[in-house]
Structure formats: structure tokens, C-alpha cells
Amino acid sequence: MAKDNKNINKKPKFSPYWVYGLVIAAFLGIQFLSGGFGGSSAKQINPSDFFGFMEQGDVARLDIINNREARVFLTKEALSKEIHKKAKPNNIIPSVTAQPNYSFEFGELEIFQNEVNNINKNNPNVDVPVSFKTEENLFGNLLFSLLPFILIIGVWIFIMRRMSGGAGGGAGGQIFNIGKSKAKLFDEKTDVKTSFKDVAGLEGAKEEVQEIVDFLKNPEKYTSLGGKIPKGALLVGQPGTGKTLLAKAVAGEAKVPFFSLSGSDFVEMFVGVGASRVRDLFKQAKEKSPAIIFIDEIDAIGRARGKSNFSGSNDERENTLNQLLTEMDGFGTNTNVIVLAATNRADVLDKALMRAGRFDRQIFVDLPDVRERKEIFEVHLRPIKQSEKLDVDFLAKQTPGFSGADIANVCNEAALIAARNGKKAVGKQDFLDAVDRIVGGLEKKNKIITKEEKKAIAYHEAGHATVSWMLEHAAPLVKVTIVPRGQSLGAAWYLPEERLIVRPEQMLDEMCAALGGRAAEKVIFNKISTGALSDLEKVTKQARAMVTIYGLSDKVGNLTYYDSSGQSEYGFTKPYSEQTAELIDKEISDIIEEQYQRAVNLLEQHKDKLTELAEVLLEKEVIFKDNLEVIFGKRPFEKKELSEPKPEEKTETEPEVEIEKED
8 A cells, every 4th residue: 555655646746847848849839730830741953953944844833922932843744754753742641732842932023923934935845934932930920929928927927936935945035935934843742852861960950851842741730729831931142052852852842842943043135024924923932832932042123222323213223122022922822832932132122021921930940060061971972883891070170160062072083183183983192182173273293383482382381380379279280381371381270179159269360370371481580571462361350350340359349240130131231430440440450569579589599490390391381290209299279079069049150261372
């Protein structure tokens, strides 16, 4: 039965080209049967040959067609002559009219007619009747008169079919479907294979969206108690944390129609298109309800209204947002459609979009902690051919602040590095090289550096290592290199603790360690250079944050000028007076200079060890924690144990890499 169904489905489909072929065939048939091509079967001769045949008495009749063509009909006796054997008509298609034996075109009609009359008079045995005929191809003339109109209509139909998506344009892709939604409908049975098992980490976020999926599968479980299915859920988090992956898992688990599109798909150069596409999207979703709509990067249309609007009141983006607000919670709202959205800029979204009744839930997708990074590594290590059993805990600890996308990139980069080196499997060192490659950039061992510059870089990096080793709260060192990498001439890798709260002494120790490079140049060479650009940038940001954001300055006090709503970025005035600005600038400068002097004093005390470390670095180019323990001994500060983090207090610290750049 299955084979029979396949054969039934393979029946030829009707094509408009069949009609075109039939019209052409009918035209050719009419031409042949009407004798329109009759002259083509007669043998072509010259007028002089005709006059010779006429004088011999071989011509029975002469027809002059349209005063320009002569058609010659021979007598029966002439057809038996050897010279006229090739003059017999040989028609493939039979004709109802007699066919001429010869045909030719002449010049001036009057001269040709006089010559024929003279032969008739001078030869008593010759009497060739001459008849004049006018032939018209009515069908051909009609066709040629209508041809321009047919071409215009054909071109118009072709363009209209292309515009309406009939020639493979797809819905929403052409001019007549420009108001249609561009959302892609995923079939839950075939298109989406991702499930919650494929999403590592994100336990809190998964629990939230799993409940939404449960709403759609078993609505009676909640509606029987008087509850309502939420209208929407907003996934908020930094780039690469897995917001879109979570939405894919929802599509795979919900077993309901899933519409997916980006916020920019609503934007078009034509007025009113965005709102029309929103209406069409929700219309399609309601027809297939219960359904889920996923809008990725919703900040493209959901930005707060009235901000940075220089195009007038009739802003297309605002019209699109207004229509979205109405569809999500308006008079004609259907509660069987749930809207999922993702963004990493929740602070710029409109308040009306964020209120309860539209996006009832805001799900925060944080950067993964150590335990979650381990789970993510286990997922991405499955397809990789490993040379030995990797310590996943070690890899998770070596990647603080990495997002899920970063970890996937580490695994892929490690496989590429192993393949580049001709290995048959990926090892532990390949993963460490991949982390270095992603954080610091590609090594540039062929970069031209003078001996003096290399020595300055070595002491600079040794200064970072020495100061951080002597400070209690500075991040523990992993390795130091003077091999150029990316835009840096040298780099120091640290492994910071994943703190939930940061105290002033911890920030000051980190600032002091960052200034250790410039301090080492001052202590050894009594000169400074431009190599501390990234150090100064980092330290200045930290000091400014201490004074203006975290309220850690005694002189400024317990004040913060940080605006979490993001509205201050559109303002043109400072939230403090000029006197306060001077105080802030002086306080920032004092904090930085104090830590710089502290680093100088530390290096003055351990100048011999600094020099020894720099010499080892010049010799080996890359040194690790073990080399520092040989010179300085064990680090006297023990790592304090951290308590389990609370979800609402959880923050992440970015991986700190000291990278020196030359201006």
C-alpha cells in the first residue's frame, strides 16, 4: 500500500508551460495546413531561367503573389523532362491546393510583366496565363499585432509571480507578502531534536521554563485551581550563556507548534510593516494554539519609547512595539499563546513590555559556576576524541567567567590545535593552549623585538608576578610569558577566586598587582614606558568603580552614581556638581598613586628576587607557578573556603589576564 501511495503522489503536476506548448503547436499547424509555408516547398530559380522555360513551352501557369513573388506551375509534359525532375513538390504535410514547381522574386513589376507579354506574342506556341493574387496570413498578422501586448502581459505576470513568492520567494520574502510574518514554524516531531537533557547547567532557568512547558501539556492541572497560564517569559543574561539553546529545548519538549524569529525580522524600510507582521504572527499562532512564539534579541523592537527618537513621533519601531503590547495583553488576547523572548539588554526594554500580564516571568540566565562549567564541558567533550581521560574538574577551574559558548569554543579550538600539530587525539595541553588562545590571542613568535624591549617586557611581567605573589588578596598566578600574543607583548595569567562579594582590601591588592609591571620598570630602569596601557585602563576603571559605584571612598561617602535602569546614557548632564567631580577625580588619582607606591616599595624590598625571576623569564620565555615557588618559596596565604552561593547573590568574576599593549 505504501508503494501505491508513492506512485499516486508521483503523478505529473500541471504546469503553465504545457499551455504555452499547445498554443505554439496550434499556431504551427494552422500555418502548415493553410498553406502559409507553401512557397517554401518550390524550387528557387532565377528570372532568366524562367524566361528560358517559358520560351520552351514548359510553363502552364504563372501566379504573381503580392506583386513581388512569382510562382511557376509546369505542364505535365515538362514534368517528365530530365531537367525538371527536381521541380516536383515533395510535401511532408499534404496540402489541399496545388503546389508550384518553381518560385522566384523579381524586381520592377512593370518590366517583368512586359517581358512575359513579349514572349507570349513572339512565340505562337506559348500562351502562359498570368494571374495576380494577394495572400494574407490572418492568424500571423493577428499574432504580430497582439505580440507587444502579449509580451507586456507575460512580463507583468512573471514579475507578479516573483513578487508574490510564487517562484520560490517564500512567505514574507516578497513585495506582496511583505506584511506577512517571517517566523519559522518548527515541527516538534521532526525539526527540533534538542531537549532539556542537552542543556547543561542553568538549573534555575530550566526549572522555570519546564514549568511553562508543563502548562502547555497539562493546562487543567493549573486552571482547575484558578491559575492562569503565563503570557510570556523573558530570558535575560549575558551573551553566550545559553538563552537561545534553552528556547530550542523548550521547542523540543513542548510538543506544540513553535514559531521562532528575531527582533530584527519585524523591521523593514516600509511604514507599517512591523505592526502588520506582529499581527500576522499572532494570527498564525492563535490558529495553531496552544503554541509558543520565540523572539530572539527582542531589544531590536522592545527598546523604551521616547528615547533617542530623532525620527519624529511616527517611529516605525514604536508602532511595532505598540502592536506587540496589544497582542500580548489586549482586548482580543488569546491565552493559549505563550511568548518567549531573549535579550542581553533588559535595562533598555520598555516598562510596558516588562509588566506583569505580558512578560510575567523574567528568567535570569547567569554565567555558569564551577559545577555548571563541569557539566557543560562534559556535554561538549562527548564528540571529541581524547588521548587520555581528562580531568573535567581541572578544566572547569581553569575557565572562570567563561560562558557556555566560550566553553564550546575552547573544546573546538583544542581539537583544531591538536589537528594542527598532527595529533591523533586531543590532550590536556591542547585544552590549556586553547584557553590561552581564546583569552590572549595567537602567539606571534616571529615578531621583531629588540633585546632592550625584550628585557623591559621581562621585568614588567616579573613585576606583576612578584607583587601578586606577595599580596594576600591578589589572584594566584598561573603562568607568565614574554612571547607576543595577539596585541600584547607579554601576558600574566591569573586564576581569580569566584567571589560573591568583593571587599576594598581585595580590590586594592588587585590594583597593586596590576601596577606591579610599571613599578618594576621604575625600580630597575628608573624609566617607564607605554607598555602598561591595559594595566592603567583596568586600574582606572576599578578605582572609578570604587568611588562612583560601590561607595567605597571615605571622602565621597556612601553614594553611588550608577543607574541600573540605563536611562542616564541618554542624559547630557552629570548627576553631581563640578566640586564633586573634582573630588572624585582626586580620590581616584590618590587611590591609584597609593597602590603604585605600594608596589614600588614591595619591589624595592625584593629587588634581588625580581631580578632572578626576570632572568629565568628571559631564558625560558614562559614560566609557571613552580618557578616562583623555587625563588620565593611557598605562598604564605592559604585559600579561604567559600560558602555555598545563594542564587540571588550570585555574581561572577571575569578571568583576569594582564595584557600589555604598545601605543
